[in-house]
Amino acid sequence: MEQIIDFFSNLFGTESWPPRWHCGMWTDFHGWLYICSDLAVWAAYFVIPVFLIKLIKQRPGIPFPSAFWLFAAFILFCGLTHLMDAIIFWWPAYRLSALIRFCTAGISWATIIALFKIFPQVLTLKTSLEFDAEIAERKKVEETLRTSEQKLMGLLESAPDAVVIADKHGKIIIINNQTEKLFGWTKDELIGKEVELLIPQRFQKHHPEHRNNFLKDPKVRGMGVGLALFGKKKNGEEFPVEISLSPMQTSDGLIVSSAIRDITDRKKIEKKLEDYTIELENKNKEIEQFAFLASHDLQEPLRTISNYANLFEKQYKNKLDNNADEYLSYITDGTHRMQSLINDLLEYSRIGRDNSIIEMNCNTILEEVIKDLSSSIKNSDTDIKSEQLPIINGYSDLKSLFQNLISNAIKFRKKNTQPIIHITVKSKDKEWLFAIKDNGIGIDNIYQDKLFKIFQRLHTKEEYPGTGIGLAQCKKIVELHGGKIWIESEPEKGSIFYFTISKNITL
C-alpha cells in the first residue's frame, strides 16, 4: 500500500533512475534510431484516431461507432507509450510510463472484450459486394414490378368489365377506362373518392357496413349474390350490375378490386325469356284445359249418339236391309272408338289436376294393381316378381303408371311363353330408379322414340286393342314426378321400361 501511495505521489519523479541515454551503452546511431522510430510511431498512432473519429462523425450510418471510439482510444494510448519511450531518454519518469502502459493495457482489453461482443454481429454485416448484388437484385425486382404493374394496367384496360380498386377505407385507388365509360366520371374525378359515389343513394347508407364485413373475411366472391345490384352514373342514372370482388394484400394493406359488369341487356333478355316462359306455361295450361273441357263436354253428345245407336241396333237389326245393318255397325263401331279415345284423353288431361302430394307405399300400389289386373294375370298365367319397393311422396296417378306398364307387359307377351315381369328399384342420390322388365315381344329400336307419344300405335287394332295412350300417360305421370321414362328393348327378347321418380317432388 505504501508503495502504491509512493507511486502516485511521485508519479512524475525522476530521481530514482538515470535518463536512458546514461543507462547502458547507447551509440548515437542506436539511440536516435530508437527515439526517431518511437516518435514516428507515436505520430502515426496520433493521426489514425483522428481519421477514425472524423469517419464516424461524418458518416453517421457507420455500424458500431462505440467500437470505433475504443479503437481510437486504444491506438492513441499505444502511441503515447511510444512517445513516453522516446522521452525517457532524457526524462526518466518511469512511474508515469508504467501508468500509461497500464492504461493502454486496460483499453486494449476493453477493446478486445467489445470485439468479442460485437463480432457475431459484425460477421452478418454485408460487404459492399453483397450490397452491390442486393442493389442489382432490387433494381431487377423494381423493373419486374414496373412491368407487372404495366401488365396489370394492361389487363385492367383490356378487361371487359369496369374495374375499381379501392383501399380498406373504401377510397378509390385505381380505375380503368371502362369505369370512366360506364359511370361517366373521369379518373381524376374518381381517384381518392369513396366508392359509395358509384352507388345509388338508397344503398349508400349500408354499404360501408357491407364493406367492413367483406374485409373481415376477404375472399374472391360475387357481391350480394342473388340480390339485384345497381350502379349509379355521374348523371344519376341507375343501371343493373353484377359485381365480383377480389381482395389483394399489398404493402399498403388490404385493397379490394371490384369488377363491375353492366347487365342491362342481360336483364332485358332475362325478362323477355321469363315473359315467354310464363306465356308458354299459360298456353300449355290453356291447351290442357282445352283438352280436358273438350273431352269432358264431347262425352255427352257422343253418349247420346252411342246410346241410340245401340238402341237402334238392338231394336231394328235384321228388320231393315243388309246395307242398313252394315252402316249401323260402322256407326256403333265408330262411336265406341271415339268414346274410348275421348275417355283416354280425359284421363290423360286429368293427370296431375288433383295436385296433392301424398305419401304412398309402392308395395301397396303394386298389390292393388295386381288385384285390379287379376283376371288378365290369371288368364295369361303371368308371373310378377318384385323387390321390396320404397315408400315415396307423389301423386295418386302413380298407380296408373304401374297399371299401364304391367298391363302392357301382359298384353305384349310372347305366344307360348309364360310372361314373367320383374320389378326392381334402385335408390339414387336424388331419385328412385324403377325398372319393369318383361320377356315379351319387345320392340324395334326405330319405334322406341315414338312409343311415348299420345295416340301412337305400333300394331293394328285387330292385333292388339287400345288407343295408344297408355305410355303417353306414363310419360306424363313420370314427368309430373320430376322423372324420365325410357325403354331398353330387343324384338323377341323382351323390354325393360325404366323410369325415375324424384325424391323431392314440388308442386
Add this chain to the structure above:
Amino acid sequence: MKNKLNCILLIDDNTADNRYHQIIIEEMNICNNIQIVQNGLEALDYLKNENHMSPELIFLDINMPKMNGWEFLKAYENLDAKQKAKITIVMLTTSGNPEDKKRAEAISEISGFIVKPLTEEDINEILELHFST
C-alpha cells in the same frame, strides 16, 4: 222375381238421356211408374206435392240448370221425413270425375254413383243392394 217398384224418379235436364233411361228401365219391367223432371227445383216441387206418387228410387244428374244435383241434395235434407221416406238416391254423372265421386261418397243420402249411360247391369246391382228382400 223381386217385387216391382212402384215409382222411379229421373232428374235430368237431358231429354235424350231421360228417354234412353226410361226405355232401359221399361224394358227391364221393374216398376209401375217412371216420373221425369228436368232439374232439382222441379224434383223438389214434385216431392212436396201431396198428390205425388212417392218414388222409391231417384236417379239424379249432377249438372242441371236452375238447381243442380248438389243443390238439390242440400234442399232434400230439409224435407219432411214423410216426404223422404224409403227413398234411395243414385247419382248419375257424365264423366266419372273422381272429385265428384269423392264428394258423393261423403253424402249419406247417396247410395250409388254411376257413370252414364245407365245399363241393365247397373240397375240390377242397385236392386240387389237396396231392394232385395
